[in-house]
Amino acid sequence: MGYSIGQVAKKTGLTAHTLRYYEKEGLLPFVKKSGSGLRVFSDSDLDWLVLIECLKGTGMSLKDIKQYIDWYMEGDSTLNQRLEMFKRQxxxxxxxxxxxxxxxxxxxxxxxxxxxxxxxxxxxxxxxxxxxxxxxxxxxxx
Amino acid sequence: MGYSIGQVAKKTGLTAHTLRYYEKEGLLPFVKKSGSGLRVFSDSDLDWLVLIECLKGTGMSLKDIKQYIDWYMEGDSTLNQRLEMFKRQxxxxxxxxxxxxxxxxxxxxxxxxxxxxxxxxxxxxxxxxxxxxxxxxxxxxx
DNA sequence: TCTTGACTTAGAGTTAACTCTAAAAATTAT
DNA sequence: ATAATTTTTAGAGTTAACTCTAAGTCAAGA
Structure with missing residues (x-):
């Protein structure tokens, strides 16, 4: 149902360190924590990681990826900004x-x-x- | 006949700082100096810069580019290594x-x-x- | 229960590739 | 000749993206 940080590391090829770093930088605002504080990744979190890897792979900085995620969190008022970002990319x-x-x-x-x-x-x-x-x-x- | 570092910076889009840095890193062992110590770039130096930009643009590190240049300086005994490097790239x-x-x-x-x-x-x-x-x-x- | 391995945090350290500074010397323009 | 611009050096500083450490907590197997 959910994946530990180690399982996600294996699946994605990123290290657990890197995943925590991405979270700290605001790139994974969706990842939940268990009662005792362990990260629990969902399939949708994996989808986000796929998108992050895609944008990173086309040379987008983590800062700009975070900007996109912030727009996403803001809701429909940022649809145009998001579309324009993808067009630029x-x-x-x-x-x-x-x-x-x-x-x-x-x-x-x-x-x-x-x-x-x-x-x-x-x-x-x-x-x-x-x-x-x-x-x-x-x-x-x- | 020769170009100053500023002229080369303009031609290549690199800064003079970056050109000096490349030289310091061993990427430009061909560039001559005038009697008073100013760098004088030749057309062939510009060709080297084009190749460096090509290799850098395909993700090769400056360290690996330097390796290639070192091989080149070593002469014909390294022809195979150089060929293999381009094949890998x-x-x-x-x-x-x-x-x-x-x-x-x-x-x-x-x-x-x-x-x-x-x-x-x-x-x-x-x-x-x-x-x-x-x-x-x-x-x-x- | 004990042990082993995975996970937590804050924060320090690393690496590559620049990027800049300062003070002096050389060159170019007037 | 003087002024303005460019270049020189050694070395310090910056930035992005990790990468690692330490000290402690949590979870799973025998």
Missing amino acids: KLKLEEQMSQLQKHMEKINYKIAYYTEIIAHGSEGVFERNPELAAERKRVYGK | KLKLEEQMSQLQKHMEKINYKIAYYTEIIAHGSEGVFERNPELAAERKRVYGK
């Missing part, structure tokens, strides 16, 4: 993904470059491999 | 991109959810919008 995420795509191209270039050098030595690597040379020009110009 | 990057894709789906769900609620109120939102309900089930299960 979506834009940020799209920017991030296209940036990663560019990084991937550079890394692919490096892999091709080193693979070629290791296979055949560095002399004339671009002459011997026109595609490599083209890629270099595309990425670095000149 | 490529895997990490692929994992990252697929993770971001999943995060994007959750955020799209939230945007759809809040948009719907704001437009029509929360009652029966899933009944009125079967696609939203399906997405919820796909992402959260149950």
Whole structure:
């Protein structure tokens, strides 16, 4: 029916320390306590943790995640702020993904470059491999 | 012919403080100094900064970037280590991109959810919008 | 009941990556 | 030549996000 902090740690991959830290920072205002003071996590608390991990994984700070949770606690008057926050995060995420795509191209270039050098030595690597040379020009110009 | 630290800061978007910090950490062992001790960046130093930004942008720590640079300085005996490092980084990057894709789906769900609620109120939102309900089930299960 | 392991708190410590300060020296503009 | 701007250094300070410690409480098994 409820999970101990250790069980949640195992499920989420976070440590118990981190979960307590998140609570202290106001990210888990829903988690109940047993009569003797032990935390009791519900399935819905796990859902919140999934969302927190999602936002954290897209680069949102704990402070901004807390802002969202505070808006949530405030009720329907903050629906628009919450929608706008997700829209902003979506834009940020799209920017991030296209940036990663560019990084991937550079890394692919490096892999091709080193693979070629290791296979055949560095002399004339671009002459011997026109595609490599083209890629270099595309990425670095000149 | 050469750039001052301020010019490089402008070009790269990094601060002069950060550039000095990178140098101190061993990330810029190529940057020359003028007779009177001022840093003089070359175009090739800018290329290094581009690569550093790429690796940093894919989540590599400055310590690991320095390791790569140290290998580079060591010469051809480290070609394989450098290739393997880029291959590892490529895997990490692929994992990252697929993770971001999943995060994007959750955020799209939230945007759809809040948009719907704001437009029509929360009652029966899933009944009125079967696609939203399906997405919820796909992402959260149950 | 005893023991073992999990949990509690407040608060201190750590790490990475900056970010800033101060005072002096170099460069550029007038 | 003078003034304003930029750069230099060593080293101190900051921030986010943990991460750990200590001393005590709680819970489950033999």
